[in-house]
Amino acid sequence: MLAVTNAVGAALGKGCDAWHLRLDKLSFERGGDASAKTLALKKVRDCYAQRSVGHLASVCRSRARFLSALKNQHRSRFATVELVLESKLLLHLGRASVLENVGLYFERTTGLPLIPGTSLKGLLSTWACWEGNQKGDGSFNDVEGFVQQRNELGGLSQRVFGDDSKAGSEHAGEVIFLGGFPMTPPRLGIDIVNPHYDPHGHAKLNLTPNAFLCAEPDTKWIFAFYVRAGAANAADLIQATSGWLTQALCQVGIGAKTAAGYGRFRLPNQSDLAAAAAEAEKARSVEKATEEKAKLAAEKTRQQTEAQKILHADYSEASFKNLLRLAENKGDWVQLKAEMERLRKAENAAWLQKFKDLTTGKDWKDLRKQPWYPQ
Structure with a gap:
């Protein structure tokens, strides 16, 4: 357990904007008991809901702009599949963490939960293998006849995922999997599992619930990929990959506990589309x-800065008029020359510019020829 000192605990009590930092670095209070893990996860969940969702909404919009830019770059070689999470999602359950087996993958910089491209590629590779071994009646090849090497499966699996020959890979896959991204920040939840057996296989008399984080259902996700430049028949690769993505995610699911129904997606319906449009x-x-708020704040800051400059300047409207009177009379130019040093000070920049603007006409030609006149 990672102990949190009293000082850090007091700071956390005031608030922590980064839920993922709290999860990985600031989880336990010093002297916590067996329930400390569940309590820590509840605090992480509350931190996410209360302080992180607003920030993550802008991250989702930024991710959408990024995918739009990729679409403009790769054009017909870029594709996405949009699905709705139908059950709880557990991904990266065994990730290295102070809290063991809490399960959630997120972008380390922003804290946005996502599905990495490597996970998608692994799922689809398995699905393509099953599809290649499926007979016409829906059954699979027996163990002896089960084919696993992509160059023996036929179809497009070797082109999509790359060569996995035992002698060594000859080429990479022609499809790049970018990952799955929520279109809005998903809700975080806490689920539990009750292990009925100890590590030695003996039945446990007193069950101890093991809590972990999960992404709650009903969030729309977008899965993005593109075909490498120069690949032949890109449309065929996109069609095959899109089909595998939809079938695998909707029928099998992704992440941990898929056999228990976790990690399943579904195609969006009309209500989902309407909700997405409203969102x-x-x-x-x-x-x-x-x-607009940022513009108003910037304008207010500018006005305050200008006011501070005026406050700290050496001139006022009255004293500046006296300066112009010196400029009008050549007999006073010696005194005006002495004033130039003060006029050039940084806090008098606005008055200096005003002086130059007012002495641009032909009547001031001789004044502008003076070597001490501000250029």
Whole structure:
């Protein structure tokens, strides 16, 4: 367990914006008992819901812009599949963490839960292997006849995933899997499993629930991939990959505990599409309001800066008029020359510019010829 000192605990009590930092680095209070893990996960979940969702909403919009830029770059070689999470998602359950087996994959910088491209590629590779060994009646080849090497499966699996020959790989796959990204921040939940046997296989009399994090269902996800430049018949590769993605994610699922129904997706229905459109409109409104707020804040800062400059400047409207009177009379130019050093000070930049603007006409030609006149 990672002990948190009293000082850090007090700071956490005031709030922690990074739920993933709290999960990995600031999980346990010093002297916690057996329930410390569940309590820590509840605090992580609450931190995510109360302080991180707003930030992650902008991350989702940024990710959408990134995928749009990739689409413009790769054009017909780029494709996405949009699905809705139908059951709880556990991904990377065994990731290295102070909290063992808590299970959730996220982007380390932003904390956005996502599905890495390597996980998608592994799932689809297995699905393509099953499909290649399926007979016409729906059954599979027996153990002796089960084919695992992609060059023996036929179809497009070797082109999509790359060569896995025992003698060594001859080429990489022609499809790049970018991963799965939530279109809006998914809700985090806490689930439990009750191990009925100890590590030695003996039945346990007193069950101890083991808690872990999960992504809750009903969030729309987008799965993105593209075909490498120069690959022949890119449309065929995209069609095959899109089909495998949809079938594997909807029928098998991804992540841990898929046999128990976790990690399943489904095709979006009309209500999902309507909700997504409403959410997109809401996101645009929020983004516009944020931009307007930022503009107002910037203008307020500019005005405050200008006010501070005026406050600390050596001149006022009255004293500046006296400066212009010196400029009008050549007999006073010696005194005006002495004033130039003060006028050039940084805090008087606005007055210096005003002086130059007012002495641009032909009546001031002789003044501008003076070597001490500000250039």
